[in-house]
Amino acid sequence: MDTLILEIHTPGLHRYEVIDKPRIRIGRAFDNDIILSEPTVAPYHLDIIRDDDGHIELHNLTDVNPARFNGQAKKSISLGKLPIDIKLGRIEARIVLPSQSVADTKTLPGNGQSQHWFSHAFWGVLLITVCLIVSAIDFHIHSFTNYKWDTLAKLVARETALYLVGLIFFLAILERLIFNRSEIKPLVVVISLSYLMFQLITPLVAELNYIFTSHLPELLFDITWYAILMPFIASLYLIHIYHQKRSNSAWLAMLLCSPLIILSAIDVTQVLGYLDSFSAAANYHRDLSALNWQNDVTISIVSFIEHARLLSPGVVSD
Amino acid sequence: MRQIITFFSLLVLGQLLQTALALESKAIYKMHEDNVFQIRVLNRETGKKSGIGSGFIVDNGLKVATNFHVISQIITEPERFTISYLSKNGRSGPLKLLGLDIAHDLALLGSESPLGQANKMSALPPKGSTIFAMGNPLDLGLTIAVGTNGGILNQTDDSRILFSGSLNPGMSGGPTYNDDGEVIGINVATARNAISFIVPSHYLNRLIERVKKTPLAADQDLKIEVTQQLIQYENNYLKGILDQDWPKVQLRQVSLPGAISPTVRCWDNSQKLADKVLYKRYQISCANQNQVYLDSQNKFVGNLNYHYFWLESDELNALQFYNLYQKLNEVKIGSRVSPDVISNFNCKNWFVDASQQTFKTSLCRREYVEYEGLSDILFTAALTGHENTGLFVRLTMTGIDYEASLPLIQKFMESIEWTP
Known part of the structure; x- marks a missing residue:
């Protein structure tokens, strides 16, 4: 029999051992041929024995977490059709022929250009700086007192910088847990771009609210942002940075964004429920705009009173 | 002698x-x-x-x-x-x-x-x-x-x-x-x-x-009797108010209805703001004193309250000013009543021209569950189109015939005079 390959699945890149000796012993003890430093692997877990005729037998050496061959617990097996899956404690492995075909090479999107851009520290630093400037402008627009520069800087540092750093830190940990690695630079770029997009769209949505004297644009934006755009961005990130399959990335993105989706769904449900449930407060459209673009025509007082005559009372709640 | x-x-x-x-x-x-x-x-x-x-x-x-x-x-x-x-x-x-x-x-x-x-x-x-x-x-x-x-x-x-x-x-x-x-x-x-x-x-x-x-x-049916008496009283009361000339009160650039009835008292409610605040605001609140007891749940009705709220700033830019203007407009107005006694408010907005100025108005109406024909009304008007000047007018009436309240709102709007 030819030389065989033992493929040991470990987080990150797999480990490959050549099986070309008459006897190879696998276990956690240091005198094994292949050492697996995994607590669920026994000190002497598996023997791979090749006889003079080239036949190979696999012998289980432990009663604790015994080795499983193609999912079945057996004392020993003769090696027949390859590949064969082996489970050693929590470690998954398989024996393959060197001629075993491998998956096609995944091409980098845009010939690797996008990864290059996303992974460049310059863009990360630039975008974070833009985020902080935009945040400072936002604080300035929403402040009605005489802020000094140092107060504004403290506010930006406390509110925005801390928030962005916290988010990047949290997602980096998540990356490490899922993929056993963290891509900090692309993460910074994507989070910064998302933040900037949000800061840009929000005032536009408020303007649309005023133009149509309605809260529908805000409601639609909430649904779109949290249930569609955020998972879409996360999915793109998984495809481009972690080379996940499209279907896998979509599911994983939905899973990662599920807290946001659930929160936005609760929010929308509350808004819709709010319209039906009783409220002692009058909920009228209060938005005002410096641009003062409005879809409704301005009417005379007499015309207003004629319209007002048709206003019915609100619904009585059960 | x-x-x-x-x-x-x-x-x-x-x-x-x-x-x-x-x-x-x-x-x-x-x-x-x-x-x-x-x-x-x-x-x-x-x-x-x-x-x-x-x-x-x-x-x-x-x-x-x-x-x-x-x-x-x-x-x-x-x-x-x-x-x-x-x-x-x-x-x-x-x-x-x-x-x-x-x-x-x-x-x-x-x-x-x-x-x-x-x-x-x-x-x-x-x-x-x-x-x-x-x-x-x-x-x-x-x-x-x-x-x-x-x-x-x-x-x-x-x-x-x-x-x-x-x-x-x-x-x-x-x-x-x-x-x-x-x-x-x-x-x-x-x-x-x-x-x-x-x-x-x-x-x-x-x-x-x-x-x-x-x-x-x-x-x-005593509730019908109560409703009829209340509507008759409130309608007479409103007619008395509408039949007389209204005194005016000047609030910065606008002349507004003052105490429109002997039953109404007006107060200045302007708050002193901190020195570092970049705007000024002035507030006048008027309210009548002849509320009518309805029942233990609704307590008193017949309220006629109106508030004027003026906002101005030379230092805030238009974006800043409107953020502030809207923030102050977001104060919710309501009362502590349960759904057993009153319906929800139904509100609608209109842009209305008064004294060559455009106001974003809203009119809200709700009705008493057990006193058919009695309504609470909330009318608001917010001045629009000025870069750094704002005015809210808020008028509330409780326990009133909705139709009878509209002429008062009309006269109210017609009494607004802009003095540039």
Whole structure:
């Protein structure tokens, strides 16, 4: 029999051992041929024995977490059709022929250009700086007192910088847990771009609210942002940075964004429920705009009173 | 000379005679202790009292006058409650409702058997005169409180006399006497610190006469009666306001309706802002004083409140200013009522031209569940189109006929004058 390959699945890149000796012993003890430093692997877990005729037998050496061959617990097996899956404690492995075909090479999107851009520290630093400037402008627009520069800087540092750093830190940990690695630079770029997009769209949505004297644009934006755009961005990130399959990335993105989706769904449900449930407060459209673009025509007082005559009372709640 | 001496002698004699004839509180108490009762609203199932007040015998000795708010539970839940009286000597008996005057918080009750000697009615004595209020405060027994007549209050639509004396819960519906022991009014409310209010007796006389002509039918829906009386009163009140010229109040660049009725009082509510704040705001609030008691759930209706809120800044840019303007507009306006008594508000927005300025207006309306035809109205108008100047107008009316409120809103908007 030819030389065989033992493929040991470990987080990150797999480990490959050549099986070309008459006897190879696998276990956690240091005198094994292949050492697996995994607590669920026994000190002497598996023997791979090749006889003079080239036949190979696999012998289980432990009663604790015994080795499983193609999912079945057996004392020993003769090696027949390859590949064969082996489970050693929590470690998954398989024996393959060197001629075993491998998956096609995944091409980098845009010939690797996008990864290059996303992974460049310059863009990360630039975008974070833009985020902080935009945040400072936002604080300035929403402040009605005489802020000094140092107060504004403290506010930006406390509110925005801390928030962005916290988010990047949290997602980096998540990356490490899922993929056993963290891509900090692309993460910074994507989070910064998302933040900037949000800061840009929000005032536009408020303007649309005023133009149509309605809260529908805000409601639609909430649904779109949290249930569609955020998972879409996360999915793109998984495809481009972690080379996940499209279907896998979509599911994983939905899973990662599920807290946001659930929160936005609760929010929308509350808004819709709010319209039906009783409220002692009058909920009228209060938005005002410096641009003062409005879809409704301005009417005379007499015309207003004629319209007002048709206003019915609100619904009585059960 | 002799004539002058005679004139002054007669004057002094008259005063002495009047002083001698004027009764003291002890004598008034003695005179009326048998014809002033505790009025009790009893739960039919337990026989125990659910509410108490006071009342007194009027007209032919078969009727008792009290406040509407004392017996209002039988309007909302006639199947649960009944009314009875309890005299000082322990005599008691059932009473039935004969008539109501919602606007003046009066009720007239009737007994099948004679109750005693009826009280005599009289007009209001001069301001400053000593008057005596009798009643059963806090279920502690019949008592008398001495005070002075502060005159009829025009801010209450002439429906209240100011009594500088102490009324306490349980005395509502009791009589107030002049120093001859004649009823000049009915105890109705207190603002504490010896400031109390009395309903003038002529409203009670009017109610007695009305009951003689058209008493309440046994099977009459009392909520409909309450609604009709309230709408009639509020419509007359609004008509009176609409028929007169309104004084103006100048708030920076705009002239607005001032106190549009003698019942309305306006106050400056502008707050002092910190030095580092980059804007100025001014606020005027106006409110009427002649609310009407409806029932224990809705409490008082007939409110007419309006607020003006002016905002200006030379230092904020347009974006900053409108962020502030909208933030101040986001204060929610509501009340503590439950869905059992009132519907949701239904609101609609319009952009309206008033005095060549565009206002973003909203009109909200909700209706009382058990008083069909009664509505609460909230009208707001926010000035638009100015870079650094804002104005909110907010008008609320409660327990009112919606249709009747629209001319007031129209006149309100028409009275806004922009002075560049």
